[in-house]
Amino acid sequence: MTTTSASTTSPAAGGPALPQERRLVTAIPGPGSLERLERKRAHVADGVGTTLPVFVVAAGGGVLLDVDGNSLIDLGSGIAVTTVGNAAPGVVDRVAAQLAAFTHTCFMVTPYDGYVDVCAALAELTPGDHAKKSALFSSGAEAVENAVKIARVATGRDAVVVFDHAYHGRTNLTMAMTAKNMPYKNGFGPFAGEVYRAPMSYPFRDGLSGEEAARRAIDVVEKQVGATNLACVVIEPIQGEGGFVEPAPGFLPALAEWCRANDVVLVADEIQSGLCRTGDWFACDHEGVVPDLVTTAKGIAGGLPLAAVTGRAELMDAVHVGGLGGTYGGNPLACAAALGAIEEMRTHDLVGRARAVGDLMRARLEALQAEHPVIGEVRGRGAMMAIELCAPGTTEPDPVRAAAVSAYCHAQGVVTLTCGTWGNVFRFLPPLAISDALLEEAFDVVADGFRATA
Numbered sequence: 001m002t003t004t005s006a007s008t009t010s011p012a013a014g015g016p017a018l019p020q021e022r023r024l025v026t027a028i029p030g031p032g033s034l035e036r037l038e039r040k041r042a043h044v045a046d047g048v049g050t051t052l053p054v055f056v057v058a059a060g061g062g063v064l065l066d067v068d069g070n071s072l073i074d075l076g077s078g079i080a081v082t083t084v085g086n087a088a089p090g091v092v093d094r095v096a097a098q099l100a101a102f103t104h105t106c107f108m109v110t111p112y113d114g115y116v117d118v119c120a121a122l123a124e125l126t127p128g129d130h131a132k133k134s135a136l137f138s139s140g141a142e143a144v145e146n147a148v149k150i151a152r153v154a155t156g157r158d159a160v161v162v163f164d165h166a167y168h169g170r171t172n173l174t175m176a177m178t179a180k181n182m183p184y185k186n187g188f189g190p191f192a193g194e195v196y197r198a199p200m201s202y203p204f205r206d207g208l209s210g211e212e213a214a215r216r217a218i219d220v221v222e223k224q225v226g227a228t229n230l231a232c233v234v235i236e237p238i239q240g241e242g243g244f245v246e247p248a249p250g251f252l253p254a255l256a257e258w259c260r261a262n263d264v265v266l267v268a269d270e271i272q273s274g275l276c277r278t279g280d281w282f283a284c285d286h287e288g289v290v291p292d293l294v295t296t297a298k299g300i301a302g303g304l305p306l307a308a309v310t311g312r313a314e315l316m317d318a319v320h321v322g323g324l325g326g327t328y329g330g331n332p333l334a335c336a337a338a339l340g341a342i343e344e345m346r347t348h349d350l351v352g353r354a355r356a357v358g359d360l361m362r363a364r365l366e367a368l369q370a371e372h373p374v375i376g377e378v379r380g381r382g383a384m385m386a387i388e389l390c391a392p393g394t395t396e397p398d399p400v401r402a403a404a405v406s407a408y409c410h411a412q413g414v415v416t417l418t419c420g421t422w423g424n425v426f427r428f429l430p431p432l433a434i435s436d437a438l439l440e441e442a443f444d445v446v447a448d449g450f451r452a453t454a
């Protein structure tokens with residue numbers, strides 16, 4: 001059956017807010033979603049997977065509403081994107097005004113204020129008080145690629161160091177930088193050259209202090225690459241897809257210190273961890289680490305495609321005129337959305353909200369860990385928390401249990417995401433517009449999921 005314009009039941013922007021509740025009126029997925037899945041199968045490439053196959057017609061606060069009338073609690077934010085909430089008023093209003101004014105000129109042809117305003121805001125918000133400039137793009141992978149381009153021109157060197165469990169995107173260069181084979185790289189090579197991988201600090205698995213783990217990584221870099229060949233070190237200050245791996249304290253500062261001493265550009269990939277998510281504006285702020293370049297995307301524009309490289313003005317300006325850009329980079333609608341999202345973050349103190357959400361989640365997850373020894377570790381900061389599932393008392397990954405709990409949560413109307421090199425990590429990334437009551441209910445469901453699959 002063909003189903004078109006199913007989304008007409010979505011409430012208009014500025015219309016009545018969605019009831020903030022979990023409400024299941026059919027099985028998940030319901031009949032309407034099942035019909036649409038057939039249509040997806042017919043028209044959408046199989047390579048584009050789906051975590052939870054309900055078709056969404058509206059979303060806001062902490063819920064997603066599907067075509068069958070089910071209201072699901074969102075603990076994923078579309079992978080850390082709708083940090084300010086879905087269809088957040090500040091985003092909708094600014095985008096609507098921009099939409100009515102003009103939709104595109106290409107900033108490289110004729111410029112407009114929104115682009116410059118976003119760059120000015122990023123200069124203010126990113127770590128460090130040095131002179132900064134930015135360039136805007138449309139996807140995170142594109143921002144990472146451009147950070148590498150900038151670092152190479154600025155240093156005159158080729159090599160790029162990344163880490164175990166890293167995720168930096170799906171383009172050719174960023175596939176080379178991403179660690180995990182399936183599903184991101186398998187069969188897609190050959191990959192870009194001059195990308196080297198160093199061991200990450202992963203306290204749960206290596207037991208090393210931050211200083212020890214940094215020494216181990218730096219030794220690999222010095223012996224296998226050589227500082228004089230190295231343009232940049234690219235690191236997620238808390239890893240995203242790789243399992244929300246939070247390096248031991250001292251790891252990032254030691255790495256930053258080494259980069260500074262060796263004129264190597266330190267690139268913080270804050271695409272998942274940035275913009276309030278971790279309870280700071282940026283995850284690097286936690287230890288006062290000041291990277292030379294920062295990549296942002298995901299949470300920056302409330303769901304519209306926008307990404308940025310922000311960094312030291314002299315590095316950013318090393319590139320020849322015309323060397324950075326793209327047709328859609330810094331699209332006016334996406335810039336309006338970013339300005340709206342940043343305004344929401346500031347006026348609603350979403351840094352503080354992320355900390356409160358983190359406290360609530362940590363308390364729930366630690367209680368769960370006490371009850372279920374399969375939870376080897378609770379980790380993360382702010383609204384970026386995870387649990388890693390392993391055979392009790394070991395670090396032997398248990399992806400089967402993770403999948404079972406995940407399936408339970410989905411069937412009960414809670415959108416949860418997994419991640420990790422072994423697929424054994426549950427990650428929790430709720431929108432910061434979610435209520436405490438919904439969060440508590442969602443974690444009741446997660447707890448039931450652990451009991452039901454014990």
Ligand SMILES: *Cc1c(COP(=O)(O)O)cnc(C)c1O
Nearest residue numbers: 139140141167168169240271272
């Ligand atoms: C998602 C992500 C990317 C890639 O962003 P896309 O917009 O999907 O290209 C890069 N780095 C990190 C840390 C990410 O989480």
